[in-house]
Amino acid sequence: MxxxxxxxxxxxxxxxxxxxxxxxxxxxxxxxxxxxxxxxxxxxxxxxxxxxxxxxxxxxxxxxxxxxxxxxxxxxxxxxxxxxxxxxxQGEHGDCAHSGTLLSLMRLMSRPNIKQRRLDWLDGCHTSEKSEILYFVGCAPYFEPIFEDIEVSPVNVARNSIRILNALGIEPMLLPNERCCGHDLLWTGDVETFKKLAQFNAEMIKESGAKKIVFSCPEGYRTFKIDYPQYVKLDCEPVHITELLAQNLSKLSLRPRAKREGSNPEVKKVTYQDPCRLGRHLGIYEPPRELIKAIPGIKLVEMEHSGDESICCGTSVWTNCSSCSKEIRIERLSEAKATGAELMITACPKCQIHFKCAMVDKGAEKGADVKMEVMDLVNLVANAMETQE
Amino acid sequence: MAEFEPKIIAFCCNWCTYAAADIAGTSRIHYPANVRIVRVMCSGTVDPIYILRAFEMGADGVLVAGCHEADCHYLNGPLKCDAMFEKIKKMVNTLGLEGERLRREMIAAAEAPIFAHVIEEMVEQLKKLGPSPLREGVKV
CATH class of the missing domain: 1.10.1060.10 (Alpha-helical ferredoxin)
Structure with a gap:
């Protein structure tokens, strides 16, 4: 073209x-x-x-x-x-963040003979060999060692996603040799490798016989929902975990954490960062909010820009992360702080990584102005659920 | 068919391991020719991408070797390298590569026989393991 x-x-x-x-x-x-x-x-x-x-x-x-x-x-x-x-x-590319490590890992996952060991974190999760529902883990096992320094644990999000599915009576199937969805390669222009990854994933999913794929990552979800159908045939329905949970709210029985700990059940203010892929790309604004509102003891306050006006976390596809990206993040964190919330909820592992990185990087300069807790929605729900045990 | 000859990329620090490799040469110590040495100023400069790119381009094994902790020209290079190595080891393990394909060594400038020994050992192990599974489709 x-x-x-x-x-x-x-x-x-x-x-x-x-x-x-x-x-x-x-x-x-x-x-x-x-x-x-x-x-x-x-x-x-x-x-x-x-x-x-x-x-x-x-x-x-x-x-x-x-x-x-x-x-x-x-x-x-x-x-x-x-x-x-x-x-x-024509050989042009952006400035890769993390020296291109992440994009290299994605390219390596397109090699045909690769046999990954990506599921050694499943303790406490119930999965099954054969199920109609497949949970797509995504890049979490690779992100884990890279971002442990800034205290982000994408694997924990994956683990909690499976635990929540378990609580709904679903024992999802996982692909032991799941490939990268290819999102970042597609958006950096490496369409050839993206196609390879898409074909491998489509084949594996076809063999598995899954009817529904659950994502906790909005990028994977977007890629399966919008981009894959243009290149490969998928016979199953991708769904984001927040959509699935919002439909099954009654089965979740959520309770505030404070109650379990016996302390005063104060109302905690939280705010929600719409990931671009989930929000403007796919129009999913309400399910995450319904989930947050369903947790007692938590009050959702909106930032100045929210929903379809929400501001991106500042970097996408691990490319061109610059002082500009950091400023976008600081601006967004200031908006979040201005709401009076003590916690920022997001539904994308990358948003969490980027905000925490900005806090670490600009912490000395901005200090308390940008310091706030950032948490994945899945972890918030899982925390509220643990009270039943 | 000819015996499989593994390709090893060795990132060697300028001050210690590269000098050791140099001395191994001038002292005529024999070691297998399967290694391609890349000289870096310090083992602490080796980034995960160097290692991943080596595997991407068809290496069967990667060695990261530099000074002992107290010998570093830049004070704490080996510590930085160790921290980086912990991370890349986990990534390479997730990619499904065997642990023997990625090795971290500290070899001082005078330790030429140790350098030769490490390479010999690595080549032997890699011959047993066969070509890297990530090599498929790459012209080596």
């Missing part, structure tokens, strides 16, 4: 140059070199093929804040995705 095809496919020529995209873009606010509107204009004027060499091409967070407001319904994130794949085929 060349640039002209991409322009035709994403209908970027409908751009009215109104600039709403740039006004709402979290990156443009802190990095004046980047503007979605100018990017589109340059694409339309690009006779020299300069666009793919633009360093700012990889700055976009693909958070959909721009397209959500676009009066012409230009799909800027998909435009970015396609132009990146064009750039990537």
């Amino acid at each position: 060349n640039l002209e095809d991409i322009i035709n496919k994403t209908k970027t020529y409908y751009c009215l140059e109104c600039g709403k995209c740039t006004a709402v873009c979290p990156v443009s606010r802190h990095n004046s070199n980047f503007s979605p509107r100018l990017m589109l204009e340059r694409a339309l004027m690009d006779s020299e093929g300069e666009l793919i060499h633009d360093r700012e091409l990889f700055s976009c967070l693909t958070c959909y804040a721009c397209s959500h407001l676009c009066p012409s319904e230009v799909d800027y994130p998909v435009f970015t995705q396609k132009v990146r794949s064009l750039a990537s085929s």
Whole structure:
């Protein structure tokens, strides 16, 4: 696909140059070199093929804040995705965070003979060999050693997800050699490797006979729901754990933790960060909120920007993490602090990683202004459930 | 069919292990030719990506070798390297590679025979294990 095809496919020529995209873009606010509107204009004027060499091409967070407001319904994130794949085929790439370790792991998972040992954390979880419901673990086992320094434990989220499913009477099946969903490779432009990963996963899922796949990661969920059908055939329904839990609220019997500990059951204020993939990409705003509200002893307070106006956590696909990303995070954390909440709930492992990283990094400078607890929604629910034991 | 010859990438610190490899050469100590040495200024500079890229490009084993703790030119390089190594070891284990494919050693500049011995031992182990499962589809 060349640039002209991409322009035709994403209908970027409908751009009215109104600039709403740039006004709402979290990156443009802190990095004046980047503007979605100018990017589109340059694409339309690009006779020299300069666009793919633009360093700012990889700055976009693909958070959909721009397209959500676009009066012409230009799909800027998909435009970015396609132009990146064009750039990537010419050897261009963004600045990889963590020196590219994570993207390298994802590429390695596309090797056919790999036999991973990714399920050695299952203690206390009940899983079954054969079930109609499959739990897709995602990158958690790889994230775990990388982010232990900033005290994020994605594996704990996976473990709690399975425990919650167990409480609902579901013993999910897991894929022992599950591959990366390929989300980050697709959005950094490595479509070839993405296709390989998609094929491996689709084959394994077909063999397993699963009818429903449960995700605790919004990126995996988006990839299975929107991107996989374009490349492979999937005979099962992907579902996010928050949707599943919101449908089964009555079966969960949630109680506040304070009660168990015998202390005064004070009302705890929490706020919710919508992950872009779950929110604007897939329109899932209510199920996570229903879940939070269902936990007694917890009051949900909304940030200045919430729901479809929510601000991204500042980096996507482990690319172009910069001082700009940090500023976005600090801004978001300040918004969260302003609500008076003591806890920020999110439903994406990466949001949690990014916010905790900003707190560690900017802690000395900003201190208490940005310091707050960040927790995955799954862990919050699991904590509220443990009271029954 | 010819016997399988493993490829090892060795990241050696400039001040100790690289010097040891150098002395092994000048002293005519024999060791297998399966190793490709990459000189780094300090074992503490070795990043997980170096190791993953080596496996991605078809290495059967990776060695990270540098000074003993007290010998470091930059004070605490080996400690940094150890911390990094703990992490990468877990990742490589999750990827399903055998523990023998990734090795961490401290070899001082004077320890040329030890360097030769480590390489010999590694080559022997890797020959038993066969090619890396991640090598498929890569032109080595």
